[in-house]
Amino acid sequence: MKDLAVLAYELREDVVDMIVEGGAGHIGGDMSVMEILTELYFDQMNISPQNMDDPKRDKFVMSKGHSVEAYYAVLARKGFFDIQEVIAQFSKFGSKYIGHPNNKLPGIEMNSGSLGHGLPVCVGMALAGKMDGQDYRVYTVMGDGELAEGSVWEGAMAAGHYKLDNLCAVVDRNRLQISGNTEEVMGHDDLHQRFHSFGWHVIDVEDGNDIGQLKEAFDTAKTIKEKPTVLIANTIKGKGSKVMEDKASWHHKVPKEEELEQIKKDLKEKKEALQNGKNS
Amino acid sequence: MAKTANKQVICDVLLEAAKQDKDIVALCSDSRGSASFTSFADIYPEQFVEVGIAEQNLVSIAAGLARCGKKTYAVSPASFLSTRSYEQCKVDVAYSDTNVKLIGISGGVSYGALGMSHHSAQDIAAMASVPNMRVYLPSDQLQTRKLMQELLKDNKPAYIRVGRNAVEDIYQEGNIPFEMDKATVITEGNDVAIIACGEMVKPAIDAAAILKEKGVSTTVIDMYCIKPLDEETIIKAASNAKLIITVEEHSPFGGLGSMVSQVAGNHCPKKIITMALPDAPVISGTSKEVFDYYGLNGNGIAKKALENL
Ligand SMILES: Cc1ncc(C[n+]2csc(CCOP(=O)(O)OP(=O)(O)O)c2C)c(N)n1
Ligand SMILES: [Mg+2]
Numbered sequence: 001m002k003d004l005a006v007l008a009y010e011l012r013e014d015v016v017d018m019i020v021e022g023g024a025g026h027i028g029g030d031m032s033v034m035e036i037l038t039e040l041y042f043d044q045m046n047i048s049p050q051n052m053d054d055p056k057r058d059k060f061v062m063s064k065g066h067s068v069e070a071y072y073a074v075l076a077r078k079g080f081f082d083i084q085e086v087i088a089q090f091s092k093f094g095s096k097y098i099g100h101p102n103n104k105l106p107g108i109e110m111n112s113g114s115l116g117h118g119l120p121v122c123v124g125m126a127l128a129g130k131m132d133g134q135d136y137r138v139y140t141v142m143g144d145g146e147l148a149e150g151s152v153w154e155g156a157m158a159a160g161h162y163k164l165d166n167l168c169a170v171v172d173r174n175r176l177q178i179s180g181n182t183e184e185v186m187g188h189d190d191l192h193q194r195f196h197s198f199g200w201h202v203i204d205v206e207d208g209n210d211i212g213q214l215k216e217a218f219d220t221a222k223t224i225k226e227k228p229t230v231l232i233a234n235t236i237k238g239k240g241s242k243v244m245e246d247k248a249s250w251h252h253k254v255p256k257e258e259e260l261e262q263i264k265k266d267l268k269e270k271k272e273a274l275q276n277g278k279n280s
Numbered sequence: 281m282a283k284t285a286n287k288q289v290i291c292d293v294l295l296e297a298a299k300q301d302k303d304i305v306a307l308c309s310d311s312r313g314s315a316s317f318t319s320f321a322d323i324y325p326e327q328f329v330e331v332g333i334a335e336q337n338l339v340s341i342a343a344g345l346a347r348c349g350k351k352t353y354a355v356s357p358a359s360f361l362s363t364r365s366y367e368q369c370k371v372d373v374a375y376s377d378t379n380v381k382l383i384g385i386s387g388g389v390s391y392g393a394l395g396m397s398h399h400s401a402q403d404i405a406a407m408a409s410v411p412n413m414r415v416y417l418p419s420d421q422l423q424t425r426k427l428m429q430e431l432l433k434d435n436k437p438a439y440i441r442v443g444r445n446a447v448e449d450i451y452q453e454g455n456i457p458f459e460m461d462k463a464t465v466i467t468e469g470n471d472v473a474i475i476a477c478g479e480m481v482k483p484a485i486d487a488a489a490i491l492k493e494k495g496v497s498t499t500v501i502d503m504y505c506i507k508p509l510d511e512e513t514i515i516k517a518a519s520n521a522k523l524i525i526t527v528e529e530h531s532p533f534g535g536l537g538s539m540v541s542q543v544a545g546n547h548c549p550k551k552i553i554t555m556a557l558p559d560a561p562v563i564s565g566t567s568k569e570v571f572d573y574y575g576l577n578g579n580g581i582a583k584k585a586l587e588n589l
């Protein structure tokens with residue numbers, strides 16, 4: 001378990017390099033979602049460059065597409081492309097590594113960026129699995145601000161209706177969106193009951209930046225029958241450095257020199273603490 | 281030269297108007313920061329509605345408010361406002377004839393490397409084809425201010441697209457030729473007529489300067505009013521020129537070029553070159569890099585003119 005927790009910090013370092021080099025990036029949501037993606041790609045899902053053409057492999061859609069930097073870092077580490085190439089080219093003129101997921105790149109299933117598309121698309125993928133009698137699983141990660149889109153709830157309704165137990169959604173519940181606190185912009189405090197009443201099995205992950213808790217929740221989700229499962233993963237936006245943590249202004253931001261120094265220092269310290277087996 | 285983002289001016293005009301008129305209501309969808317509307321939300325919280333990331337909801341709520349007497353301004357990125365909320369714009373705004381002004385910010389390819397999900401290259405085609413929807417793409421802050429002041433006076437639907445970046449002034453304070461729903465003729469000539477809108481007006485003016493040096497005389501038309509389209513000005517320009525060039529930050533289909541071709545084809549057929557974004561996701565880059573790559577700049581337009589004269 002410790003290894004993936006350390007890995008998540010190494011990937012955060014890649015993200016920071018990418019954003020500084022590219023001069024753009026949704027850094028806050030990258031940091032909050034990192035353990036979720038790490039646990040999914042390195043423990044839960046059977047997706048790799050070797051099996052992309054296998055219809056039986058699992059499927060993943062990055063619904064909160066603006067956190068593409070975190071997604072690139074994970075896919076690069078999985079071997080889909082070279083991280084140094086991503087860092088050098090991210091968001092630059094003529095680059096294929098643009099600011100949202102694009103399925104011209106290997107490993108990326110669907111293009112995203114417009115919020116509220118991932119869940120309904122995954123309903124389609126999960127239905128296809130049922131139609132074809134395949135037992136692959138389908139995963140998506142949404143932002144909490146994203147949940148204001150009506151299309152999310154149309155998808156949620158359909159998933160409950162069709163009892164899609166091969167579908168697992170994750171909400172990156174960092175309680176922030178561009179304009180500030182989600183509860184002030186458009187509240188979601190009854191999220192658990194909402195998904196429940198749409199026919200979902202709901203798991204609250206107390207610390208969504210904890211690999212162990214995420215693993216347990218994803219493992220449980222696999223055992224739930226006749227219902228889709230949603231993980232409400234309580235995360236911290238900007239997780240990893242006090243410069244960014246829980247600050248709405250870091251939704252989209254490129255660190256200035258001093259900030260960058262502090263962020264790098266904080267990430268390194270956290271990583272080393274985890275390597276030494278101490279609690280972060 | 282001073283540069284100002286057109287969206288900033290929209291907020292300024294509404295701030296001024298909201299002081300006198302309590303029925304003015306602005307709505308945002310987690311977009312107040314990018315729309316430069318934070319000051320409006322702070323100064324007039326009673327006249328501001330935040331709907332969260334829900335553009336369809338944004339437009340329908342604006343329509344409901346309008347039906348009950350409010351003068352509403354729904355402000356959201358042009359890409360989401362025009363395509364995500366398209367049916368709400370069609371049915372709740374245009375068809376039901378509600379006083380909703382749809383303000384599409386960060387239009388065209390303003391969002392650069394964020395890619396096609398964030399670009400609005402279909403909005404002119406989408407909006408102009410809806411009955412009772414007016415479409416405006418102002419070119420600079422001065423024209424934007426005049427346009428907004430006119431729109432404040434009426435109670436009909438309209439879609440206004442502006443870019444994200446600060447743009448150079450085209451006109452001069454104290455000397456802003458503006459007539460509602462009449463195109464602005466910036467220069468007059470009799471070889472080429474360049475008809476442009478929004479951020480493409482500046483490159484059209486640049487092209488005219490380059491062409492002048494080569495002895496080509498050019499008419500430059502700022503067609504900020506896409507719908508109702510100023511047909512009279514198009515017909516006059518087409519009749520006087522040997523060649524028409526249209527330039528727009530939009531898909532090659534259903535936008536300014538298509539509409540001008542239709543008018544000219546019906547009334548005074550002339551050779552028309554339509555310059556636009558490609559029918560493909562555009563290359564990754566800033567607006568300027570994208571424009572330069574596809575020849576949507578002074579040199580590119582002048583070159584097209586010389587090739588086709
Ligand atoms: C349909 C749509 N509307 C608006 C946006 C612009 N936008 C990008 S990120 C964002 C905020 C997302 O907040 P949240 O879902 O909470 O994500 P996170 O906090 O994980 O970054 C918004 C409004 C978008 N990408 N898509
Ligand atoms: Mg959030």
